[in-house]
Amino acid sequence: MMSTNISKNSDSCRPALKSSGSSGTPLLDKISLPKDLRALSANDLIELCDELRTELVSSVSQIGGHFASSLGVVELTVALHKVFNTPEDRLVWDVGHQGYIHKILTGRRANLRSVRQFNGISGFLRREESIYDCFGAGHAGTSISAATGMAESNYHSAVERATGQEVPTKRQVVAVIGDGSLTAGMAFEALNHAGQLHRKLIVVLNDNEMSIAPNVGALSLFLSKAVTGKVSTNARRHFKHLVEKGLIPHALYRALDRAEEAAQGFLSTPAMIFGAFGFKYIGPVDGHNLPAVIDALERAKDQDGPVIVHALTIKGKGYEPAEIDPVKYHGVTPFTAASGVFKKTSSPKSYSSVLGEALVEICKLDSRVVGITAAMPDGTGLKILQKEMPERYFDVGIAEQHGVTFAAGLAAEGLRPVVAIYSTFLQRAFDQVVHDVCIQNLPVIFALDRGGLAGADGPTHHGVFDLAYLRSIPNITVMAPRNGAQLRQMLYSSLKYESGPVAFRFPRGDTEEFEKTSLEIIPKGTAEVVTTSKDSKILIVAIGPCVQFAIDAAEKLFKEGKPATVVDARFIKPLDENVLCSLAKTHDLIVTVEDHVKVGGLGSALLELLSEKDLLTEKKFIRLGIGDEFVPHGNQAELYKLCGFDAEGIFKACKR
Numbered sequence: 001m002m003s004t005n006i007s008k009n010s011d012s013c014r015p016a017l018k019s020s021g022s023s024g025t026p027l028l029d030k031i032s033l034p035k036d037l038r039a040l041s042a043n044d045l046i047e048l049c050d051e052l053r054t055e056l057v058s059s060v061s062q063i064g065g066h067f068a069s070s071l072g073v074v075e076l077t078v079a080l081h082k083v084f085n086t087p088e089d090r091l092v093w094d095v096g097h098q099g100y101i102h103k104i105l106t107g108r109r110a111n112l113r114s115v116r117q118f119n120g121i122s123g124f125l126r127r128e129e130s131i132y133d134c135f136g137a138g139h140a141g142t143s144i145s146a147a148t149g150m151a152e153s154n155y156h157s158a159v160e161r162a163t164g165q166e167v168p169t170k171r172q173v174v175a176v177i178g179d180g181s182l183t184a185g186m187a188f189e190a191l192n193h194a195g196q197l198h199r200k201l202i203v204v205l206n207d208n209e210m211s212i213a214p215n216v217g218a219l220s221l222f223l224s225k226a227v228t229g230k231v232s233t234n235a236r237r238h239f240k241h242l243v244e245k246g247l248i249p250h251a252l253y254r255a256l257d258r259a260e261e262a263a264q265g266f267l268s269t270p271a272m273i274f275g276a277f278g279f280k281y282i283g284p285v286d287g288h289n290l291p292a293v294i295d296a297l298e299r300a301k302d303q304d305g306p307v308i309v310h311a312l313t314i315k316g317k318g319y320e321p322a323e324i325d326p327v328k329y330h331g332v333t334p335f336t337a338a339s340g341v342f343k344k345t346s347s348p349k350s351y352s353s354v355l356g357e358a359l360v361e362i363c364k365l366d367s368r369v370v371g372i373t374a375a376m377p378d379g380t381g382l383k384i385l386q387k388e389m390p391e392r393y394f395d396v397g398i399a400e401q402h403g404v405t406f407a408a409g410l411a412a413e414g415l416r417p418v419v420a421i422y423s424t425f426l427q428r429a430f431d432q433v434v435h436d437v438c439i440q441n442l443p444v445i446f447a448l449d450r451g452g453l454a455g456a457d458g459p460t461h462h463g464v465f466d467l468a469y470l471r472s473i474p475n476i477t478v479m480a481p482r483n484g485a486q487l488r489q490m491l492y493s494s495l496k497y498e499s500g501p502v503a504f505r506f507p508r509g510d511t512e513e514f515e516k517t518s519l520e521i522i523p524k525g526t527a528e529v530v531t532t533s534k535d536s537k538i539l540i541v542a543i544g545p546c547v548q549f550a551i552d553a554a555e556k557l558f559k560e561g562k563p564a565t566v567v568d569a570r571f572i573k574p575l576d577e578n579v580l581c582s583l584a585k586t587h588d589l590i591v592t593v594e595d596h597v598k599v600g601g602l603g604s605a606l607l608e609l610l611s612e613k614d615l616l617t618e619k620k621f622i623r624l625g626i627g628d629e630f631v632p633h634g635n636q637a638e639l640y641k642l643c644g645f646d647a648e649g650i651f652k653a654c655k656r
Contacts, residue, residue: 032107034086034105063113063114064334066098074318075288076311084174091176092150092176094175094176094178095138098178116457117634118639134150135147143175144191145186147194148194175201177206184399194306202303203309207284207311280307284311350511352381354511355381355506356382359382362495371385371394374397374398407444421448423450444501445504448466453636453640455639462630469600490504506544507595527575528567533558533563533565537562538565539564539589540564541606546593546594549646550566556647572605581613585615589621592606594624
């Protein structure tokens with residue numbers, strides 16, 4: 001863990017009061033685009049940071065959103081837009097949790113109160129939303145790769161094709177990545193490649209005390225300034241000019257360059273790490289000292305090749321509740337700005353907490369069971385296991401690929417790992433699921449949170465492809481619970497199947513209250529007939545929480561004299577051939593409902609089955625789900641309606 005010596009005085013922990021420039025008009029009212037802040041004085045920029053924090057607290061407290069991360073990068077964001085000529089210079093944000101101040105400064109201040117709302121602006125960066133969002137992202141660890149590609153593309157686009165003479169572009173490319181995102185292997189792959197290419201590239205490491213190295217202290221800061229400060233940088237530029245003119249041998253220049261890097265690396269642990277990748281190192285710098293950050297970025301602009309600017313920040317800076325508990329205030333629902341108290345005081349139990357509690361319960365019954373998360377203990381419910389049985393809990397960081405193969409290794413030696421992971425993040429480990437788990441038929445359990453439309457986080461977080469890609473893999477069993485009670489039983493059943501991998505997916509949000517019953521095994525590949533009638537000619541086959549939509553639709557159909565049979569498929573692989581084929585023979589209309597893309601999901605699976613059994617003759621078959629498109633952000637109810645598979649959508653489809 002890296003600790004900082006950035007002071008946390010009482011003033012810094014309160015929401016900033018709105019300040020104003022010399023004219024009495026709030027400075028923020030004068031800023032419509034980054035070019036406007038570049039004209040401000042140093043003192044005005046500091047005042048602007050106070051106003052930005054006040055604006056962020058005011059907006060997010062009303063509608064919710066990503067909060068603590070953006071509070072921590074106020075000065076850093078202002079400095080970036082001050083030093084660099086955005087949007088001509090490319091500013092690539094990792095993930096996008098840090099991007100709200102960037103949005104305010106790039107013409108979206110008025111839209112911030114619609115962030116993550118249906119038809120509002122995204123909580124992440126999106127190319128379609130602004131020319132200042134040069135690269136979109138919702139998954140961590142992508143910024144350095146994207147920025148490396150941009151830097152290389154800029155270099156090649158400057159080639160004068162007629163003469164073949166290479167003319168490097170003057171455009172700057174900057175990646176901003178949090179220290180947490182550096183746990184993603186992809187970030188280190190990018191550092192390795194960028195160091196090899198040696199193009200002009202700046203990586204800003206936003207380190208909010210969870211870094212890859214301990215604090216190297218004031219001595220390192222002094223030595224870093226000595227090695228990459230203005231005097232050294234100017235001397236380097238002049239020396240290089242003499243080399244290019246042939247007045248000094250190139251070999252001597254490279255020898256001195258290596259000596260400088262060695263001196264810096266010997267005295268600075270982060271410099272050693274990044275220096276091994278071919279990066280110059282500037283820092284650590286106090287990320288809340290605006291002049292210091294501007295100075296560091298200016299020095300980075302003058303470096304010859306790739307450079308790291310290491311900024312120490314405090315997540316939640318300037319708002320006391322968020323500074324005290326940055327995890328709690330990472331992504332928030334509406335709250336009272338003055339107190340930090342959330343307006344939603346109570347809620348039913350979430351699917352995630354049901355998983356966490358059930359995992360602890362089962363761990364106490366079976367000493368082989370362990371839980372694994374990829375930097376999401378709160379989001380997946382595994383914080384409950386972490387607290388109760390820390391020796392049975394593993395957090396691999398933002399390293400989904402490693403997490404899956406780590407689980408495979410545990411399983412190969414007799415343990416029963418439960419990999420609790422967001423559905424959208426398992427996409428990053430698809431090869432490991434196939435190669436390391438399924439080919440070897442290892443009993444790894446995947447508990448996929450946020451399966452289906454995830455709501456306000458939008459298309460980068462919707463887990464709508466899992467059923468399709470998982471059911472295409474041999475050896476794996478795939479299922480989905482319709483409520484929390486069934487989730488608990490599916491976790492237990494997964495561990496009792498003993499052979500082969502199992503995956504079950506469940507939605508974001510709350511489940512209705514239920515009474516805990518004894519743990520029982522759900523026979524593999526069995527569906528449940530929920531409602532039926534001897535006069536029914538409509539068969540509705542649903543999976544997951546869509547079963548409740550189907551039940552509600554069936555009630556409306558019954559009132560209109562059109563009784564329907566509702567089946568909870570429970571399993572998508574294997575399907576219950578006996579029940580589904582038998583019912584298909586006696587019904588004229590078959591409707592499948594899933595919170596998933598229609599391509600390859602439940603509807604496709606049932607179509608394949610009935611086609612193979614030659615049971616589709618003179619049948620009408622309707623698949624309800626998500627079309628061949630990315631679904632925007634909004635609350636889940638709005639998105640279900642948009643996609644046409646809520647209760648009303650099912651009812652209308654059956655009537656048609």
